[in-house]
Each structure stands twice: as structure tokens, then as C-alpha cells.
Amino acid sequence: MPSTKKTLHFISSALVTAIAVGLLGYGMSAQWAVIKMDCARGGSDLYNGSADITLGLFNGILTRTSCPVFGNVDSFEVITVLMKTTDTVPAVLQGLVVCLLALCLLFSVGSILISLYNSVSNPYETYMGPSGVYAFSSLSACGGLVAVIIFALNMILTTMAETLVENFSQSIPLDLRNKRTVADVGLYLLIPYILLSLGAIGCIYAYQSAAYTHKREQQRPTEDAPKDIMMF
Numbered sequence: 001m002p003s004t005k006k007t008l009h010f011i012s013s014a015l016v017t018a019i020a021v022g023l024l025g026y027g028m029s030a031q032w033a034v035i036k037m038d039c040a041r042g043g044s045d046l047y048n049g050s051a052d053i054t055l056g057l058f059n060g061i062l063t064r065t066s067c068p069v070f071g072n073v074d075s076f077e078v079i080t081v082l083m084k085t086t087d088t089v090p091a092v093l094q095g096l097v098v099c100l101l102a103l104c105l106l107f108s109v110g111s112i113l114i115s116l117y118n119s120v121s122n123p124y125e126t127y128m129g130p131s132g133v134y135a136f137s138s139l140s141a142c143g144g145l146v147a148v149i150i151f152a153l154n155m156i157l158t159t160m161a162e163t164l165v166e167n168f169s170q171s172i173p174l175d176l177r178n179k180r181t182v183a184d185v186g187l188y189l190l191i192p193y194i195l196l197s198l199g200a201i202g203c204i205y206a207y208q209s210a211a212y213t214h215k216r217e218q219q220r221p222t223e224d225a226p227k228d229i230m231m232f
Contacts, residue, residue: 007119009207013133013200014115017140020196021108024144027189028101031056032151035161036180039067042173051165051176055155056186057098062164068172081167082160090160097147097154104143104193111136111200130204141197144190155181 031054039049049066055078064072079098082091114132127135154160162176 006207009203010115010119010133013137013203014112014119016196016203017108017111017115017137017200020140020193020200021105021112023189023196024101024105024108024193027186027193028057030186030189031184032186033155033184034182035155036182037161037165037176038178039064039165040175041068042175044175047175047177053161053164054184057094057101060164062168064165064168067165068169068174072168074168076164076168078164081164085163085167087159087163090154090158090163093150093154093158094160097151100143100147100150104140104147107136107140107143108197111140111197115200115204130208133204134201137197137200141194144194144197148187148190151187152183 033055035053035055037051038047039051040047049064049068051067052063054061058078060076060078062074062076079091079094082094111133114128114136117128118130118133161179165176166174
């Protein structure tokens with residue numbers, strides 16, 4: 001049976017990762033960005049309309065004012081709409097973000113299971129030991145960071161927002177400008193998810209460091225003993 005100290009450290013790691021999973025799960029269902037653009041009919045210099053997109057990973061809401069008509073609100077599935085357009089890059093990047101986050105959830109669950117297993121047993125030198133927690137939690141943190149970067153690039157560098165608006169324009173030509181993108185709660189929740197995944201690694205590292213120090217103290221050579229005792 002593992003020591004009480006080891007059990008507490010590994011249970012703490014599992015608990016921290018479980019909180020991270022809860023945050024990521026909620027974040028994936030929440031809104032990730034709000035995009036606003038000025039809108040005008042094609043060929044007109046009068047940008048008196050607006051298009052606002054509230055975007056999540058899976059669904060979004062498009063609110064248009066005089067773009068091209070007044071007061072339109074449309075709900076849509078993000079990837080489904082993007083796949084219907086000629087530019088498939090935004091759809092591929094959006095799908096990649098979803099896949100990365102799904103893998104992050106899987107890696108985090110793996111980290112939880114290994115931590116719980118180590119809290120009741122001693123598979124110390126195998127991949128089911130601390131190295132397994134390090135691997136899964138590191139992959140979770142890295143995957144979350146890459147997902148944030150890809151999503152941000154998709155919002156800023158591609159024509160994803162313009163493509164979504166034009167898809168609902170009823171074939172009426174539009175001109176869009178002054179795109180403003182603001183991150184929403186779903187994107188922000190990836191920051192504590194990444195930090196908590198690293199925190200799970202910290203819990204195990206703290207235990208290993210303390211265990212190593214204790215082992216070294218127990219194996220300290222007899223040179224620390226008094227010389228008169230060493231003579232015998």
C-alpha cells in the first residue's frame with residue numbers, strides 16, 4: 001500500500017485535473033467569441049448596417065441590422081455552414097480545434113485514472129506511475145494551448161466571419177469592413193484549464209521531490225557519524 005503522503009498527492013492531482021475537465025467541458029459548450037462588422041450593400045459606400053456574430057465551437061448566432069435587410073437573427077451550426085463555402089480553410093481549422101479539445105478531455109481523463117490508481121498502489125517505475133501523469137497532463141496543457149492559438153488565428157487571419165455573413169445574405173452582394181473580435185468565456189476558460197493541467201504535474205513533482213530527499217537522507221553515508229564511533 002502507498003504511504004499516506006503519496007495518496008494525498010496523487011488524489012490532489014486527480015482532483016485538480018477533474019476541476020480542469022469540468023472547466024473545459026463547460027467552456028466547449030459556451031460562446032468563444034463575438035465578432036462585429038460594419039456592413040453595406042455591394043458597391044455602396046454607406047456602411048450604415050452591422051453584422052454581429054456570437055460564435056461557439058459548434059453553434060453560432062448571426063444578428064444583422066440593415067445587412068442587407070433590417071433585423072435578421074439566424075442560428076447556425078458553424079462547421080456545417082463553413083463546409084458549404086468554397087473556402088474550406090476556416091472549416092478545417094474549426095474542426096481541428098474541436099478535435100484537439102476532445103483529445104485534451106481524453107488525456108485529462110487518462111491522467112485522472114492513473115493518479116487514482118497510484119493513490120492505492122505502487123506502479124512507480126512503469127508508465128502507469130508518475131511518468132504517465134506527466135505525459136497525459138503535458139499533452140492536455142499543450143493541446144489546450146495549441147487550440148487557443150489555432151482558434152485565434154482562424155478568427156483574425158481568415159475570412160471566416162465574412163463567409164458566415166455572406167452565407168445568409170440571400171445572394172445580395174455585401175461589403176464588410178472594420179472587423180472587431182472579442183474573446184468570450186469559452187476561450188478564456190482554456191487558460192485555467194492549462195494552468196490546472198500543469199498544477200496536476202506540480203502535485204506529482206512535489207511528491208517525487210520530497211520522496212527523493214527522504215531517500216537520500218536515509219542513505220546518507222557514515223561519514224556524517226562521529227569519528228570515535230567510526231573507529232569501531
